[in-house]
Amino acid sequence: MAGSGKAAHSHDHQHCIREALTSAERVCAERGARLTPLRKRVLELIWDSHEAIKAYELLESLGALGESTKPPTVYRALEFLLEQGLIHRIESENAYVGCRHPEEAHDYQLLICDGCRHVEEVEVPGVGAALKDQASQLGFRVHQKTVEIHGLCAQCVANPR
Amino acid sequence: MAGSGKAAHSHDHQHCIREALTSAERVCAERGARLTPLRKRVLELIWDSHEAIKAYELLESLGALGESTKPPTVYRALEFLLEQGLIHRIESENAYVGCRHPEEAHDYQLLICDGCRHVEEVEVPGVGAALKDQASQLGFRVHQKTVEIHGLCAQCVANPR
DNA sequence: CGGGGTGTGTTACATTGTAACGAAATACGG
DNA sequence: CCGTATTTCGTTACAATGTAACACACCCCG
Ligand SMILES: [Zn+2]
Ligand SMILES: [Zn+2]
Ligand SMILES: [Zn+2]
Ligand SMILES: [Zn+2]
Numbered sequence: 115m116a117g118s119g120k121a122a123h124s125h126d127h128q129h130c131i132r133e134a135l136t137s138a139e140r141v142c143a144e145r146g147a148r149l150t151p152l153r154k155r156v157l158e159l160i161w162d163s164h165e166a167i168k169a170y171e172l173l174e175s176l177g178a179l180g181e182s183t184k185p186p187t188v189y190r191a192l193e194f195l196l197e198q199g200l201i202h203r204i205e206s207e208n209a210y211v212g213c214r215h216p217e218e219a220h221d222y223q224l225l226i227c228d229g230c231r232h233v234e235e236v237e238v239p240g241v242g243a244a245l246k247d248q249a250s251q252l253g254f255r256v257h258q259k260t261v262e263i264h265g266l267c268a269q270c271v272a273n274p275r
Numbered sequence: 276m277a278g279s280g281k282a283a284h285s286h287d288h289q290h291c292i293r294e295a296l297t298s299a300e301r302v303c304a305e306r307g308a309r310l311t312p313l314r315k316r317v318l319e320l321i322w323d324s325h326e327a328i329k330a331y332e333l334l335e336s337l338g339a340l341g342e343s344t345k346p347p348t349v350y351r352a353l354e355f356l357l358e359q360g361l362i363h364r365i366e367s368e369n370a371y372v373g374c375r376h377p378e379e380a381h382d383y384q385l386l387i388c389d390g391c392r393h394v395e396e397v398e399v400p401g402v403g404a405a406l407k408d409q410a411s412q413l414g415f416r417v418h419q420k421t422v423e424i425h426g427l428c429a430q431c432v433a434n435p436r
Numbered sequence: 437c438g439g440g441g442t443g444t445g446t447t448a449c450a451t452t453g454t455a456a457c458g459a460a461a462t463a464c465g466g
Numbered sequence: 467c468c469g470t471a472t473t474t475c476g477t478t479a480c481a482a483t484g485t486a487a488c489a490c491a492c493c494c495c496g
Contacts, residue, residue: 208452234413238406245422252386252429260367260421262420264418265416267413309442
């Protein structure tokens with residue numbers, strides 16, 4: 115078992131990408147939101163992996179594709195994708211990651227590996243409701259919940275670099 | 276009821292400040308950590324209110340007190356205060372707030388009012404454990420949890436500006 | 437007194453994010 | 467199809483947030 119070494123995160127990622135893009139097309143069509151070529155390219159770049167990606171990394175990648183390369187370009191695309199719930203912002207990293215369930219609003223929590231930057235989106239039963247209930251008891255009206263767990267994923271625990 | 280208008284957040288804040296500072300002195304003394312004049316001044320500035328305060332606001336206030344006024348000064352003080360658990364960083368705001376329970380490690384969640392910037396630190400029973408358990412099941416080793424709830428506090432819901 | 441460690445001052449820079457304005461593309465009523 | 471309103475995009479310029487690196491001061495201890 116010592117050197118087995120293959121990626122615990124390994125999976126058919128082309129499938130993830132296809133699914134993310136077709137979901138995006140669908141929800142935007144349903145809502146009359148315009149998933150323009152630029153926005154779609156940014157979404158594709160974000161879905162290039164399950165890792166957190168930063169705005170300026172996206173900017174650089176866009177440049178390599180012959181696109182504009184000015185910050186507002188990518189920030190506007192990110193703003194659109196966030197509004198449509200197609201991506202999530204990772205506040206503690208100033209970074210972004212594709213959303214796994216863009217079809218509908220949902221509570222979610224992010225497990226962020228500080229070893230490999232892999233981000234896992236989970237919904238721990240009860241957590242969202244417990245936070246909401248506590249807030250309500252205090253008369254607090256919730257607009258947004260940010261739950262980000264940092265640490266090491268199973269792969270990085272087993273295989274520290 | 277229309278114009279009753281007194282602060283729901285009102286309380287003896289001098290008491291909060293005194294308690295925060297004496298706690299800080301105590302925990303630092305116990306640990307052999309040095310709460311220098313500069314670090315203490317920064318902590319006082321943070322405890323000036325229960326609102327989130329930004330590094331450059333602290334910098335400005337320090338300047339008004341005749342202190343240095345260069346970013347590293349305040350960022351180093353913040354780093355120390357964070358390490359000692361005397362303050363919490365609000366990732367979604369790039370801001371800081373005093374910790375209510377600096378004596379020991381604890382799970383916490385922050386209720387951040389987008390109306391008045393008031394920040395309430397709570398510990399919803401079970402939430403920390405639920406997150407930890409879910410992570411463990413996935414083989415994820417937790418280092419840090421960030422839970423930040425944005426919205427409107429009771430006061431701002433009742434009295435929208 | 438002489439080092440070694442810690443804290444602070446300072447310069448310079450890196451990273452992250454926005455305001456503002458005009459041009460282009462698109463949607464839409466007629 | 468045409469004219470007009472709206473949205474999106476390109477571009478400049480800048481604001482806000484955060485750090486690396488190095489010099490110096492201070493303090494403790496031998
Ligand atoms: Zn995948
Ligand atoms: Zn999601
Ligand atoms: Zn108080
Ligand atoms: Zn706390």
